[in-house]
Amino acid sequence: MKHCTHWIGGQPWDGAADRHGDIYDPATGEVTGRVDFASAVVVGDAVAAAAKAFPGWRATSIAKRTQIMFAFRNLVREHQQELAELISSEHGKVTSDAAGEVARGLEVVEFACGIGHLLKGGFSENVSTGVDAYSIRQPVGVVTGITPFNFPAMVPMWMFPVAIACGNAFVLKPSEKDPSASLLLARLWAEAGLPDGVFSVVQGDKEAVDALLTHPDVRAASFVGSTPIARYVYETGTAAGKRVQALGGAKNHMVVLPDADLDLAADAAVSAGFGSAGERCMAVSVVVAVGPVGDELVAGIASRIGGLRVGPGTDERSEMGPLVTAAHRDRVASYLDSGVREGATLAVDGRVHPVIGGAGDGFWLGPSVLDHVTPQMSCYRDEIFGPVLSVVRAASYDEALALVSDNPYGNGVAIFTNDGGAARRFVSEVEVGMVGVNVPIPVPMAYYSFGGWKASLFGDTHMHGTEGIHFYTRGKAVTSRWLDPSHGGVSLGFPVNR
Numbered sequence: 104m105k106h107c108t109h110w111i112g113g114q115p116w117d118g119a120a121d122r123h124g125d126i127y128d129p130a131t132g133e134v135t136g137r138v139d140f141a142s143a144v145v146v147g148d149a150v151a152a153a154a155k156a157f158p159g160w161r162a163t164s165i166a167k168r169t170q171i172m173f174a175f176r177n178l179v180r181e182h183q184q185e186l187a188e189l190i191s192s193e194h195g196k197v198t199s200d201a202a203g204e205v206a207r208g209l210e211v212v213e214f215a216c217g218i219g220h221l222l223k224g225g226f227s228e229n230v231s232t233g234v235d236a237y238s239i240r241q242p243v244g245v246v247t248g249i250t251p252f253n254f255p256a257m258v259p260m261w262m263f264p265v266a267i268a269c270g271n272a273f274v275l276k277p278s279e280k281d282p283s284a285s286l287l288l289a290r291l292w293a294e295a296g297l298p299d300g301v302f303s304v305v306q307g308d309k310e311a312v313d314a315l316l317t318h319p320d321v322r323a324a325s326f327v328g329s330t331p332i333a334r335y336v337y338e339t340g341t342a343a344g345k346r347v348q349a350l351g352g353a354k355n356h357m358v359v360l361p362d363a364d365l366d367l368a369a370d371a372a373v374s375a376g377f378g379s380a381g382e383r384c385m386a387v388s389v390v391v392a393v394g395p396v397g398d399e400l401v402a403g404i405a406s407r408i409g410g411l412r413v414g415p416g417t418d419e420r421s422e423m424g425p426l427v428t429a430a431h432r433d434r435v436a437s438y439l440d441s442g443v444r445e446g447a448t449l450a451v452d453g454r455v456h457p458v459i460g461g462a463g464d465g466f467w468l469g470p471s472v473l474d475h476v477t478p479q480m481s482c483y484r485d486e487i488f489g490p491v492l493s494v495v496r497a498a499s500y501d502e503a504l505a506l507v508s509d510n511p512y513g514n515g516v517a518i519f520t521n522d523g524g525a526a527r528r529f530v531s532e533v534e535v536g537m538v539g540v541n542v543p544i545p546v547p548m549a550y551y552s553f554g555g556w557k558a559s560l561f562g563d564t565h566m567h568g569t570e571g572i573h574f575y576t577r578g579k580a581v582t583s584r585w586l587d588p589s590h591g592g593v594s595l596g597f598p599v600n601r
Protein backbone atom coordinates (compact mmCIF):
# COMPACT_ATOMS: atom_id res chain seq x y z
CA MET A 104 0.00 0.00 0.00
CA LYS A 105 1.43 3.35 -0.97
CA HIS A 106 1.20 6.37 1.31
CA CYS A 107 0.83 9.90 -0.07
CA THR A 108 1.43 12.87 2.16
CA HIS A 109 2.05 16.61 1.89
CA TRP A 110 5.12 18.39 0.55
CA ILE A 111 6.03 21.34 2.72
CA GLY A 112 9.19 23.43 2.86
CA GLY A 113 10.94 21.38 0.17
CA GLN A 114 10.36 17.93 1.66
CA PRO A 115 7.69 15.34 2.41
CA TRP A 116 5.70 16.03 5.58
CA ASP A 117 6.70 13.72 8.43
CA GLY A 118 3.71 14.18 10.74
CA ALA A 119 0.86 11.78 11.50
CA ALA A 120 -2.47 12.73 9.93
CA ASP A 121 -5.77 12.41 11.81
CA ARG A 122 -7.77 11.86 8.63
CA HIS A 123 -7.05 9.93 5.44
CA GLY A 124 -8.60 8.98 2.11
CA ASP A 125 -8.32 5.79 0.10
CA ILE A 126 -6.63 5.71 -3.30
CA TYR A 127 -8.13 3.21 -5.76
CA ASP A 128 -7.04 1.45 -8.88
CA PRO A 129 -10.21 2.11 -10.90
CA ALA A 130 -9.46 -0.81 -13.23
CA THR A 131 -9.68 -3.37 -10.43
CA GLY A 132 -11.64 -1.53 -7.75
CA GLU A 133 -8.87 -2.29 -5.25
CA VAL A 134 -7.58 0.15 -2.66
CA THR A 135 -3.90 0.67 -3.50
CA GLY A 136 -2.93 3.41 -1.10
CA ARG A 137 -3.81 6.01 1.46
CA VAL A 138 -3.57 9.79 1.28
CA ASP A 139 -3.21 12.06 4.31
CA PHE A 140 -5.81 14.80 4.66
CA ALA A 141 -4.42 18.15 5.84
CA SER A 142 -5.90 19.88 8.86
CA ALA A 143 -6.03 23.66 9.09
CA VAL A 144 -2.82 23.48 11.14
CA VAL A 145 -0.96 21.63 8.39
CA VAL A 146 -2.28 24.10 5.80
CA GLY A 147 -1.01 26.87 8.08
CA ASP A 148 2.45 25.26 8.08
CA ALA A 149 2.50 25.07 4.26
CA VAL A 150 1.39 28.69 3.94
CA ALA A 151 4.00 29.76 6.51
CA ALA A 152 6.74 27.96 4.53
CA ALA A 153 5.50 29.67 1.36
CA ALA A 154 5.34 33.09 3.03
CA LYS A 155 8.90 32.62 4.31
CA ALA A 156 10.14 31.67 0.84
CA PHE A 157 8.32 34.44 -1.02
CA PRO A 158 10.57 37.48 -0.37
CA GLY A 159 13.70 35.63 -1.54
CA TRP A 160 11.98 34.17 -4.59
CA ARG A 161 10.44 37.48 -5.55
CA ALA A 162 13.90 39.06 -5.34
CA THR A 163 15.49 36.29 -7.42
CA SER A 164 16.51 37.64 -10.82
CA ILE A 165 14.38 36.85 -13.84
CA ALA A 166 17.45 35.21 -15.38
CA LYS A 167 17.79 32.78 -12.45
CA ARG A 168 14.05 32.08 -12.31
CA THR A 169 14.12 31.29 -16.02
CA GLN A 170 17.02 28.86 -15.58
CA ILE A 171 15.05 26.97 -12.93
CA MET A 172 11.97 26.89 -15.17
CA PHE A 173 14.05 25.40 -17.99
CA ALA A 174 15.55 22.79 -15.65
CA PHE A 175 12.06 21.87 -14.41
CA ARG A 176 10.82 21.62 -17.98
CA ASN A 177 13.57 19.15 -18.87
CA LEU A 178 12.97 17.06 -15.76
CA VAL A 179 9.23 16.79 -16.41
CA ARG A 180 10.00 15.74 -19.98
CA GLU A 181 12.40 13.05 -18.68
CA HIS A 182 9.77 11.79 -16.22
CA GLN A 183 6.81 12.06 -18.58
CA GLN A 184 6.26 8.31 -18.79
CA GLU A 185 6.60 7.84 -15.02
CA LEU A 186 4.07 10.62 -14.44
CA ALA A 187 1.73 9.09 -17.02
CA GLU A 188 1.88 5.68 -15.36
CA LEU A 189 1.18 7.17 -11.93
CA ILE A 190 -1.80 9.06 -13.30
CA SER A 191 -3.13 6.02 -15.11
CA SER A 192 -2.88 3.85 -12.00
CA GLU A 193 -5.01 6.25 -9.90
CA HIS A 194 -7.26 7.94 -12.45
CA GLY A 195 -7.80 5.01 -14.81
CA LYS A 196 -7.18 6.84 -18.11
CA VAL A 197 -4.96 5.06 -20.63
CA THR A 198 -1.26 5.78 -20.23
CA SER A 199 -0.87 7.39 -23.67
CA ASP A 200 -3.66 9.82 -22.79
CA ALA A 201 -1.99 10.59 -19.45
CA ALA A 202 1.29 11.26 -21.31
CA GLY A 203 -0.73 13.64 -23.50
CA GLU A 204 -1.93 15.65 -20.52
CA VAL A 205 1.66 15.94 -19.27
CA ALA A 206 2.68 17.17 -22.74
CA ARG A 207 -0.04 19.87 -22.70
CA GLY A 208 1.04 20.89 -19.19
CA LEU A 209 4.63 21.13 -20.38
CA GLU A 210 3.54 23.66 -22.99
CA VAL A 211 2.58 25.99 -20.14
CA VAL A 212 5.99 25.45 -18.52
CA GLU A 213 7.60 26.32 -21.85
CA PHE A 214 5.41 29.42 -22.09
CA ALA A 215 6.50 30.43 -18.59
CA CYS A 216 10.16 30.03 -19.60
CA GLY A 217 9.57 33.25 -21.55
CA ILE A 218 8.77 35.14 -18.36
CA GLY A 219 11.37 37.82 -19.09
CA HIS A 220 9.39 38.88 -22.12
CA LEU A 221 6.01 38.36 -20.47
CA LEU A 222 6.73 40.64 -17.53
CA LYS A 223 7.99 43.55 -19.61
CA GLY A 224 6.20 46.76 -18.78
CA GLY A 225 5.74 49.95 -20.75
CA PHE A 226 7.82 53.13 -20.58
CA SER A 227 6.96 56.61 -21.76
CA GLU A 228 9.58 59.29 -21.70
CA ASN A 229 8.71 62.91 -20.95
CA VAL A 230 4.96 62.45 -20.31
CA SER A 231 5.12 65.87 -18.73
CA THR A 232 8.07 68.16 -18.87
CA GLY A 233 10.96 66.26 -17.27
CA VAL A 234 8.65 63.44 -16.13
CA ASP A 235 8.75 59.78 -17.23
CA ALA A 236 6.05 57.13 -16.68
CA TYR A 237 6.35 53.37 -16.65
CA SER A 238 4.46 50.27 -15.59
CA ILE A 239 5.68 47.17 -13.79
CA ARG A 240 3.98 43.92 -12.79
CA GLN A 241 4.80 42.41 -9.41
CA PRO A 242 3.95 39.02 -7.87
CA VAL A 243 1.01 38.93 -5.46
CA GLY A 244 2.60 36.70 -2.80
CA VAL A 245 1.42 33.29 -1.61
CA VAL A 246 -1.12 31.86 -4.04
CA THR A 247 -3.00 28.57 -4.06
CA GLY A 248 -4.34 26.19 -6.69
CA ILE A 249 -7.15 23.71 -6.01
CA THR A 250 -7.50 21.13 -8.76
CA PRO A 251 -9.82 18.33 -9.96
CA PHE A 252 -9.24 14.61 -10.38
CA ASN A 253 -9.50 14.48 -14.14
CA PHE A 254 -6.16 16.12 -15.04
CA PRO A 255 -3.89 15.60 -12.02
CA ALA A 256 -0.83 16.95 -13.88
CA MET A 257 -2.13 19.27 -16.62
CA VAL A 258 -4.54 21.40 -14.61
CA PRO A 259 -2.01 22.17 -11.84
CA MET A 260 0.41 22.97 -14.68
CA TRP A 261 -2.05 25.52 -16.07
CA MET A 262 -1.41 27.38 -12.84
CA PHE A 263 1.90 26.92 -11.05
CA PRO A 264 4.44 27.46 -13.86
CA VAL A 265 3.00 30.92 -14.49
CA ALA A 266 2.54 31.74 -10.81
CA ILE A 267 6.08 30.67 -9.90
CA ALA A 268 7.72 32.30 -12.93
CA CYS A 269 6.03 35.57 -11.92
CA GLY A 270 7.74 35.34 -8.51
CA ASN A 271 4.94 33.95 -6.32
CA ALA A 272 5.05 31.03 -3.85
CA PHE A 273 2.47 28.37 -4.74
CA VAL A 274 0.53 25.93 -2.53
CA LEU A 275 -1.23 23.18 -4.49
CA LYS A 276 -4.23 21.25 -3.16
CA PRO A 277 -4.72 18.47 -5.70
CA SER A 278 -7.65 16.08 -5.90
CA GLU A 279 -7.62 13.49 -3.14
CA LYS A 280 -8.55 10.85 -5.74
CA ASP A 281 -5.20 10.91 -7.59
CA PRO A 282 -2.65 12.66 -5.39
CA SER A 283 0.64 11.04 -6.52
CA ALA A 284 1.43 13.16 -9.58
CA SER A 285 1.59 16.31 -7.43
CA LEU A 286 4.33 14.77 -5.26
CA LEU A 287 6.47 13.73 -8.20
CA LEU A 288 6.13 17.27 -9.61
CA ALA A 289 7.20 18.67 -6.21
CA ARG A 290 10.28 16.44 -6.21
CA LEU A 291 11.16 17.59 -9.74
CA TRP A 292 10.88 21.23 -8.68
CA ALA A 293 13.34 20.57 -5.84
CA GLU A 294 15.70 18.82 -8.26
CA ALA A 295 15.43 21.78 -10.64
CA GLY A 296 16.76 24.04 -7.88
CA LEU A 297 13.55 25.78 -6.80
CA PRO A 298 14.10 27.15 -3.28
CA ASP A 299 12.29 25.30 -0.47
CA GLY A 300 8.79 26.58 0.19
CA VAL A 301 8.19 28.14 -3.24
CA PHE A 302 6.14 25.08 -4.25
CA SER A 303 4.22 23.09 -1.65
CA VAL A 304 1.49 20.46 -1.77
CA VAL A 305 -1.24 19.91 0.80
CA GLN A 306 -3.39 16.86 0.27
CA GLY A 307 -6.95 16.76 1.49
CA ASP A 308 -10.56 17.73 1.13
CA LYS A 309 -12.89 20.59 2.04
CA GLU A 310 -11.10 21.23 5.35
CA ALA A 311 -7.83 21.99 3.53
CA VAL A 312 -9.63 24.06 0.87
CA ASP A 313 -11.45 26.15 3.45
CA ALA A 314 -8.23 26.73 5.40
CA LEU A 315 -6.48 27.93 2.22
CA LEU A 316 -9.35 30.18 1.15
CA THR A 317 -9.55 31.95 4.48
CA HIS A 318 -5.86 32.09 5.43
CA PRO A 319 -4.82 35.74 5.76
CA ASP A 320 -1.48 35.15 4.03
CA VAL A 321 -3.00 33.60 0.88
CA ARG A 322 -3.51 36.37 -1.66
CA ALA A 323 -5.03 34.57 -4.65
CA ALA A 324 -6.73 31.27 -5.42
CA SER A 325 -7.09 29.41 -8.70
CA PHE A 326 -9.67 26.65 -8.83
CA VAL A 327 -10.75 24.09 -11.39
CA GLY A 328 -13.56 21.64 -10.66
CA SER A 329 -17.33 21.28 -10.70
CA THR A 330 -19.63 24.29 -10.91
CA PRO A 331 -21.15 24.12 -7.39
CA ILE A 332 -17.68 23.97 -5.79
CA ALA A 333 -16.33 26.62 -8.18
CA ARG A 334 -19.12 28.96 -7.09
CA TYR A 335 -18.44 28.16 -3.42
CA VAL A 336 -14.68 28.72 -3.82
CA TYR A 337 -15.27 32.01 -5.62
CA GLU A 338 -17.71 33.29 -3.00
CA THR A 339 -15.64 32.10 -0.02
CA GLY A 340 -12.33 33.33 -1.43
CA THR A 341 -13.55 36.74 -2.55
CA ALA A 342 -15.41 37.25 0.76
CA ALA A 343 -12.05 36.70 2.46
CA GLY A 344 -10.50 39.35 0.21
CA LYS A 345 -8.67 37.03 -2.21
CA ARG A 346 -8.33 37.35 -5.94
CA VAL A 347 -10.11 34.24 -7.31
CA GLN A 348 -10.45 32.55 -10.70
CA ALA A 349 -12.71 29.48 -10.44
CA LEU A 350 -13.32 27.33 -13.49
CA GLY A 351 -16.40 25.11 -13.27
CA GLY A 352 -18.14 22.31 -15.12
CA ALA A 353 -19.16 22.02 -18.73
CA LYS A 354 -21.68 20.75 -21.24
CA ASN A 355 -19.85 20.95 -24.53
CA HIS A 356 -21.85 20.81 -27.74
CA MET A 357 -20.69 19.76 -31.16
CA VAL A 358 -22.89 21.24 -33.87
CA VAL A 359 -22.91 19.33 -37.16
CA LEU A 360 -24.32 21.31 -40.10
CA PRO A 361 -25.88 19.47 -43.08
CA ASP A 362 -22.90 20.20 -45.36
CA ALA A 363 -20.31 18.75 -42.94
CA ASP A 364 -18.10 15.80 -43.78
CA LEU A 365 -20.04 13.21 -41.75
CA ASP A 366 -17.12 10.77 -41.55
CA LEU A 367 -14.93 13.47 -40.05
CA ALA A 368 -17.76 14.48 -37.70
CA ALA A 369 -18.42 10.90 -36.54
CA ASP A 370 -14.69 10.32 -35.92
CA ALA A 371 -14.52 13.57 -33.97
CA ALA A 372 -17.65 12.86 -31.90
CA VAL A 373 -16.32 9.45 -30.85
CA SER A 374 -12.79 10.73 -30.12
CA ALA A 375 -13.95 13.78 -28.17
CA GLY A 376 -16.89 12.04 -26.49
CA PHE A 377 -15.13 8.95 -25.20
CA GLY A 378 -11.46 9.86 -24.86
CA SER A 379 -10.53 9.60 -21.16
CA ALA A 380 -13.98 7.99 -20.69
CA GLY A 381 -15.60 11.38 -21.18
CA GLU A 382 -13.96 12.68 -17.99
CA ARG A 383 -12.58 15.78 -19.68
CA CYS A 384 -13.87 19.29 -19.12
CA MET A 385 -13.64 19.78 -22.90
CA ALA A 386 -15.21 16.41 -23.82
CA VAL A 387 -18.06 16.61 -26.28
CA SER A 388 -21.20 15.55 -24.43
CA VAL A 389 -23.92 16.74 -26.84
CA VAL A 390 -23.95 16.31 -30.60
CA VAL A 391 -26.40 18.69 -32.26
CA ALA A 392 -27.38 17.23 -35.63
CA VAL A 393 -28.80 19.98 -37.81
CA GLY A 394 -31.33 19.17 -40.53
CA PRO A 395 -31.36 15.71 -42.07
CA VAL A 396 -27.95 14.41 -40.91
CA GLY A 397 -29.04 12.85 -37.58
CA ASP A 398 -29.68 9.22 -38.60
CA GLU A 399 -26.54 8.89 -40.70
CA LEU A 400 -24.41 10.55 -38.00
CA VAL A 401 -25.75 8.35 -35.21
CA ALA A 402 -25.18 5.24 -37.38
CA GLY A 403 -21.59 6.37 -38.04
CA ILE A 404 -20.96 7.00 -34.33
CA ALA A 405 -22.49 3.67 -33.31
CA SER A 406 -20.45 1.70 -35.82
CA ARG A 407 -17.21 3.29 -34.60
CA ILE A 408 -18.04 2.59 -30.96
CA GLY A 409 -18.38 -1.12 -31.66
CA GLY A 410 -14.65 -1.34 -32.35
CA LEU A 411 -13.42 0.68 -29.34
CA ARG A 412 -11.15 -1.28 -27.01
CA VAL A 413 -12.11 -0.66 -23.39
CA GLY A 414 -9.65 -1.95 -20.82
CA PRO A 415 -7.16 -1.10 -18.05
CA GLY A 416 -5.29 2.14 -18.64
CA THR A 417 -1.99 0.36 -18.19
CA ASP A 418 -2.77 -2.19 -20.96
CA GLU A 419 -1.35 -0.94 -24.26
CA ARG A 420 -4.32 -2.35 -26.17
CA SER A 421 -6.82 -0.16 -24.32
CA GLU A 422 -8.23 2.99 -25.89
CA MET A 423 -10.57 3.86 -23.02
CA GLY A 424 -10.22 3.08 -19.32
CA PRO A 425 -12.64 2.85 -16.39
CA LEU A 426 -14.30 5.72 -14.54
CA VAL A 427 -12.66 7.21 -11.49
CA THR A 428 -14.85 5.77 -8.71
CA ALA A 429 -17.69 3.28 -8.35
CA ALA A 430 -20.03 6.05 -7.19
CA HIS A 431 -19.22 8.16 -10.25
CA ARG A 432 -19.70 5.18 -12.59
CA ASP A 433 -23.12 4.49 -11.03
CA ARG A 434 -24.14 8.12 -11.33
CA VAL A 435 -23.10 8.29 -14.99
CA ALA A 436 -24.88 5.00 -15.77
CA SER A 437 -28.06 6.27 -14.10
CA TYR A 438 -28.45 8.78 -16.95
CA LEU A 439 -28.96 5.89 -19.38
CA ASP A 440 -32.07 4.86 -17.44
CA SER A 441 -33.33 8.38 -16.82
CA GLY A 442 -32.77 9.29 -20.48
CA VAL A 443 -34.90 6.38 -21.66
CA ARG A 444 -37.53 7.12 -19.01
CA GLU A 445 -37.75 10.71 -20.22
CA GLY A 446 -38.15 9.67 -23.88
CA ALA A 447 -34.64 9.34 -25.40
CA THR A 448 -33.57 6.33 -27.45
CA LEU A 449 -30.62 4.30 -26.13
CA ALA A 450 -28.72 3.89 -29.42
CA VAL A 451 -25.64 2.32 -27.78
CA ASP A 452 -25.66 0.78 -24.28
CA GLY A 453 -22.15 0.91 -22.81
CA ARG A 454 -23.10 -1.36 -19.92
CA VAL A 455 -22.65 -4.38 -22.19
CA HIS A 456 -19.40 -3.27 -23.84
CA PRO A 457 -16.66 -5.92 -23.36
CA VAL A 458 -13.69 -5.09 -21.12
CA ILE A 459 -10.20 -6.39 -21.92
CA GLY A 460 -9.33 -8.89 -19.19
CA GLY A 461 -12.91 -8.83 -17.83
CA ALA A 462 -14.69 -6.17 -15.76
CA GLY A 463 -14.18 -7.75 -12.31
CA ASP A 464 -14.80 -5.14 -9.61
CA GLY A 465 -13.42 -2.26 -11.70
CA PHE A 466 -15.40 0.92 -12.26
CA TRP A 467 -16.37 0.19 -15.86
CA LEU A 468 -18.88 1.71 -18.19
CA GLY A 469 -18.46 1.48 -21.94
CA PRO A 470 -19.29 4.21 -24.46
CA SER A 471 -23.02 4.95 -24.71
CA VAL A 472 -25.21 7.06 -26.97
CA LEU A 473 -28.61 8.53 -26.16
CA ASP A 474 -30.43 9.71 -29.29
CA HIS A 475 -33.45 12.03 -29.67
CA VAL A 476 -32.49 13.86 -26.48
CA THR A 477 -34.38 17.08 -25.76
CA PRO A 478 -33.28 20.05 -23.64
CA GLN A 479 -35.80 19.23 -20.90
CA MET A 480 -34.23 15.83 -20.09
CA SER A 481 -31.88 15.51 -17.11
CA CYS A 482 -29.26 13.84 -19.33
CA TYR A 483 -29.15 17.12 -21.27
CA ARG A 484 -29.42 19.53 -18.36
CA ASP A 485 -26.81 17.93 -16.06
CA GLU A 486 -23.10 17.62 -16.56
CA ILE A 487 -22.69 13.82 -16.81
CA PHE A 488 -18.85 13.75 -17.03
CA GLY A 489 -18.63 10.23 -18.39
CA PRO A 490 -18.83 8.21 -21.61
CA VAL A 491 -22.40 9.15 -22.52
CA LEU A 492 -23.00 11.10 -25.71
CA SER A 493 -26.39 12.75 -26.16
CA VAL A 494 -27.66 13.51 -29.66
CA VAL A 495 -30.12 16.38 -30.07
CA ARG A 496 -31.83 16.99 -33.40
CA ALA A 497 -32.15 20.65 -34.47
CA ALA A 498 -34.13 21.86 -37.48
CA SER A 499 -31.87 24.79 -38.36
CA TYR A 500 -28.62 26.63 -37.66
CA ASP A 501 -30.55 29.20 -35.62
CA GLU A 502 -32.12 26.51 -33.43
CA ALA A 503 -28.70 24.91 -32.86
CA LEU A 504 -27.11 28.25 -31.99
CA ALA A 505 -29.90 29.10 -29.54
CA LEU A 506 -29.57 25.70 -27.88
CA VAL A 507 -25.84 26.18 -27.26
CA SER A 508 -26.08 29.79 -26.20
CA ASP A 509 -29.02 29.18 -23.84
CA ASN A 510 -27.18 26.39 -22.04
CA PRO A 511 -26.05 27.55 -18.60
CA TYR A 512 -22.51 26.26 -19.22
CA GLY A 513 -20.17 27.92 -21.70
CA ASN A 514 -16.86 26.07 -21.64
CA GLY A 515 -16.21 24.64 -25.12
CA VAL A 516 -18.15 24.18 -28.35
CA ALA A 517 -17.36 22.94 -31.85
CA ILE A 518 -18.99 23.42 -35.22
CA PHE A 519 -18.49 20.98 -38.08
CA THR A 520 -19.16 22.41 -41.53
CA ASN A 521 -17.58 23.10 -44.90
CA ASP A 522 -19.25 26.50 -45.06
CA GLY A 523 -16.70 29.13 -43.99
CA GLY A 524 -19.35 31.83 -43.74
CA ALA A 525 -21.53 29.76 -41.40
CA ALA A 526 -18.50 28.87 -39.26
CA ARG A 527 -17.42 32.49 -39.06
CA ARG A 528 -20.89 33.59 -38.02
CA PHE A 529 -21.04 30.86 -35.37
CA VAL A 530 -17.65 31.85 -33.92
CA SER A 531 -18.89 35.40 -33.58
CA GLU A 532 -22.38 34.67 -32.24
CA VAL A 533 -22.03 31.73 -29.87
CA GLU A 534 -22.02 32.39 -26.10
CA VAL A 535 -19.15 30.07 -25.21
CA GLY A 536 -15.54 30.76 -24.17
CA MET A 537 -13.62 28.31 -26.39
CA VAL A 538 -14.74 27.50 -29.93
CA GLY A 539 -13.52 24.87 -32.40
CA VAL A 540 -14.14 24.93 -36.15
CA ASN A 541 -13.90 21.32 -37.35
CA VAL A 542 -11.83 20.81 -34.16
CA PRO A 543 -13.76 18.93 -31.48
CA ILE A 544 -11.60 19.73 -28.42
CA PRO A 545 -10.49 23.34 -28.88
CA VAL A 546 -8.08 23.56 -25.92
CA PRO A 547 -6.16 26.82 -26.42
CA MET A 548 -2.39 26.81 -26.71
CA ALA A 549 -0.45 27.89 -23.61
CA TYR A 550 0.10 31.40 -25.04
CA TYR A 551 -3.65 31.91 -25.36
CA SER A 552 -5.81 31.61 -22.25
CA PHE A 553 -8.03 28.73 -21.16
CA GLY A 554 -11.46 29.34 -19.71
CA GLY A 555 -15.18 29.26 -20.31
CA TRP A 556 -18.07 31.64 -19.90
CA LYS A 557 -21.26 31.61 -17.79
CA ALA A 558 -21.43 28.78 -15.19
CA SER A 559 -18.07 27.46 -16.42
CA LEU A 560 -16.15 30.38 -14.89
CA PHE A 561 -16.48 32.46 -11.75
CA GLY A 562 -14.18 35.47 -11.85
CA ASP A 563 -12.86 37.46 -14.76
CA THR A 564 -9.57 35.87 -15.65
CA HIS A 565 -8.87 32.76 -17.68
CA MET A 566 -5.81 30.56 -17.06
CA HIS A 567 -2.31 30.79 -18.55
CA GLY A 568 -1.44 33.02 -21.51
CA THR A 569 -1.42 36.74 -20.80
CA GLU A 570 -4.51 36.44 -18.58
CA GLY A 571 -2.56 34.05 -16.35
CA ILE A 572 0.29 36.54 -16.08
CA HIS A 573 -2.21 39.22 -15.10
CA PHE A 574 -3.87 36.99 -12.51
CA TYR A 575 -0.62 36.24 -10.71
CA THR A 576 0.72 39.79 -10.76
CA ARG A 577 -0.36 43.27 -9.73
CA GLY A 578 0.25 46.23 -11.96
CA LYS A 579 2.01 49.29 -10.70
CA ALA A 580 2.22 52.57 -12.58
CA VAL A 581 5.20 54.78 -11.75
CA THR A 582 5.58 58.46 -12.49
CA SER A 583 9.12 59.67 -12.02
CA ARG A 584 10.88 62.99 -12.13
CA TRP A 585 14.52 63.58 -11.58
CA LEU A 586 14.81 67.19 -10.70
CA ASP A 587 16.50 69.57 -13.07
CA PRO A 588 17.20 73.22 -12.50
CA SER A 589 13.79 74.20 -13.93
CA HIS A 590 11.67 72.75 -11.11
CA GLY A 591 9.07 75.19 -9.98
CA GLY A 592 8.79 74.91 -6.17
CA VAL A 593 5.60 74.29 -4.14
CA SER A 594 2.27 73.86 -5.96
CA LEU A 595 -1.00 72.73 -4.29
CA GLY A 596 -2.81 72.31 -7.62
CA PHE A 597 -3.64 68.81 -8.98
CA PRO A 598 -0.77 67.58 -11.15
CA VAL A 599 -1.49 68.64 -14.73
CA ASN A 600 0.78 67.56 -17.52
CA ARG A 601 2.50 70.18 -19.55
Ligand code: NAD
Pocket residue numbers: 249250251252253254258276277278279307308309312313327328329330332333335350351352353383384486488514554555559
Ligand atom coordinates in the same frame (compact mmCIF):
# COMPACT_ATOMS: atom_id res chain seq x y z
P1 NAD B 1 -14.80 18.71 -7.63
O1 NAD B 1 -15.45 20.02 -7.75
O2 NAD B 1 -15.52 17.63 -6.90
O3 NAD B 1 -13.38 18.85 -6.90
C1 NAD B 1 -12.43 19.80 -7.31
C2 NAD B 1 -11.55 20.16 -6.12
O4 NAD B 1 -12.37 20.73 -5.09
C3 NAD B 1 -10.83 18.97 -5.49
O5 NAD B 1 -9.54 19.36 -5.13
C4 NAD B 1 -11.69 18.65 -4.26
O6 NAD B 1 -10.94 18.09 -3.22
C5 NAD B 1 -12.22 20.01 -3.87
N1 NAD B 1 -13.55 19.93 -3.23
C6 NAD B 1 -14.51 18.99 -3.42
N2 NAD B 1 -15.59 19.25 -2.67
C7 NAD B 1 -15.32 20.39 -1.99
C8 NAD B 1 -16.05 21.18 -1.05
N3 NAD B 1 -17.30 20.84 -0.67
N4 NAD B 1 -15.48 22.28 -0.56
C9 NAD B 1 -14.24 22.65 -0.94
N5 NAD B 1 -13.49 21.94 -1.83
C10 NAD B 1 -14.03 20.83 -2.35
O7 NAD B 1 -14.43 18.24 -9.11
P2 NAD B 1 -13.85 16.85 -9.58
O8 NAD B 1 -14.92 15.82 -9.49
O9 NAD B 1 -12.54 16.58 -8.96
O10 NAD B 1 -13.54 17.17 -11.13
C11 NAD B 1 -14.52 17.08 -12.13
C12 NAD B 1 -15.16 18.43 -12.40
O11 NAD B 1 -14.16 19.38 -12.75
C13 NAD B 1 -16.13 18.40 -13.56
O12 NAD B 1 -17.26 19.16 -13.22
C14 NAD B 1 -15.36 19.07 -14.68
O13 NAD B 1 -16.15 19.70 -15.67
C15 NAD B 1 -14.58 20.07 -13.93
N6 NAD B 1 -13.42 20.52 -14.68
C16 NAD B 1 -13.48 21.74 -15.26
C17 NAD B 1 -12.42 22.20 -16.00
C18 NAD B 1 -12.46 23.55 -16.65
O14 NAD B 1 -11.45 23.94 -17.21
N7 NAD B 1 -13.52 24.29 -16.59
C19 NAD B 1 -11.27 21.41 -16.14
C20 NAD B 1 -11.24 20.16 -15.52
C21 NAD B 1 -12.33 19.73 -14.79
